[in-house]
Amino acid sequence: MERLLDIFFSGMALFFLSPLLIPIVIILKCTGEGELFFMQERMGRHGMLFKLFKFATMLKDSPNLGTGTVTIRGDTRVLPVGKFLRKTKINELPRYELTIPSSKQQVSFRPFLVKEQKTLLIALESQDESQILRAVVDTIGSCVYEPIKLETLATFDVEYVFTMIRSKSVGENANVNLKCTECEEFTEVVIPLEDIRIEIPEETPTVKLNDNYTIQLKYPQYKALQKELNSSDPDTMTDAMIDMIILCLDKLRTEDELINFANETKENTITFIESLNTQQFEDLIKFVQSLPKLKHDVLFKCDHCDKDNKVLLQGLQDFF
Ligand SMILES: [Zn+2]
Numbered sequence: 001m002e003r004l005l006d007i008f009f010s011g012m013a014l015f016f017l018s019p020l021l022i023p024i025v026i027i028l029k030c031t032g033e034g035e036l037f038f039m040q041e042r043m044g045r046h047g048m049l050f051k052l053f054k055f056a057t058m059l060k061d062s063p064n065l066g067t068g069t070v071t072i073r074g075d076t077r078v079l080p081v082g083k084f085l086r087k088t089k090i091n092e093l094p095r096y097e098l099t100i101p102s103s104k105q106q107v108s109f110r111p112f113l114v115k116e117q118k119t120l121l122i123a124l125e126s127q128d129e130s131q132i133l134r135a136v137v138d139t140i141g142s143c144v145y146e147p148i149k150l151e152t153l154a155t156f157d158v159e160y161v162f163t164m165i166r167s168k169s170v171g172e173n174a175n176v177n178l179k180c181t182e183c184e185e186f187t188e189v190v191i192p193l194e195d196i197r198i199e200i201p202e203e204t205p206t207v208k209l210n211d212n213y214t215i216q217l218k219y220p221q222y223k224a225l226q227k228e229l230n231s232s233d234p235d236t237m238t239d240a241m242i243d244m245i246i247l248c249l250d251k252l253r254t255e256d257e258l259i260n261f262a263n264e265t266k267e268n269t270i271t272f273i274e275s276l277n278t279q280q281f282e283d284l285i286k287f288v289q290s291l292p293k294l295k296h297d298v299l300f301k302c303d304h305c306d307k308d309n310k311v312l313l314q315g316l317q318d319f320f
Helices: 002-030 080-088 114-126 129-143 155-169 222-231 237-248 266-274 278-289
Strands: 037-043 049-055 096-099 106-109 173-179 186-192 206-208 214-217 249-253 258-260 295-301 308-314
Touching (some): 096 155, 114 129, 173 308, 186 295, 206 278, 214 278, 237 249, 237 278
Antiparallel strands (some): 037 049, 096 106, 173 186, 206 214, 249 258, 295 308
């Protein structure tokens, strides 16, 4: 039934757009190479592929000519009518806006395409955190129009920006299965991705060690995290925690000096952390554990026992 409605409505849309479409078809047929459409694969709901017809505004062999898949102003591969369609953007991918949480930079982006979706799926299947992160960041790089310094993105920037791109690519909602705290059965819950926010404290966080020493902390960059994922395989939870803390240490303020942790060797920094007392160490752990991340409170009624549940989703994997 839904399928029938889809066909009905797209038929209606085609009918009403035909005064616009038919002249384009005629002009394309009479100019250029006489090709009307070319097909491109796009991602639909739930990651399903479908074929999309686009008007052929460029020479068939364009990807192999000149600047390849990149179209430049005055590109000789664009057909005469192609120029018009391109100018009027009938043929363009939609453009959306978002603000990068840490830098507050406003950028515009397009949904991701099949080639990017494929890379993401392969990475997800690998279950290798580092590979997933790389695929996610590469996708951000391709979909955001403005040049952004990918390597300076904080981990939560990556989570947020990717979630927004994904919401415009495969659907505005994420369907997640959540477990009931009462009967432990699962209920499917729909989460509107647009509602997800990231809160970042205004001030630079610090940890006061004593009257003379204060540590200035920073939000870890995804690049540093990825390097960490690649280089070490920590034996214990404490080692893993120390690795995370190192990524968050910015400067040590003493009475008369400001020491930059970036200039110290990892060994020196580890020695420094190990010389802290347990309370000071706890304070650093607290910071690591409260790093900004995607968060969303979900209220849902269990399908099986009717219990009202409240769950906090956080981090990228909770929203996939
Ligand atoms: Zn239940």
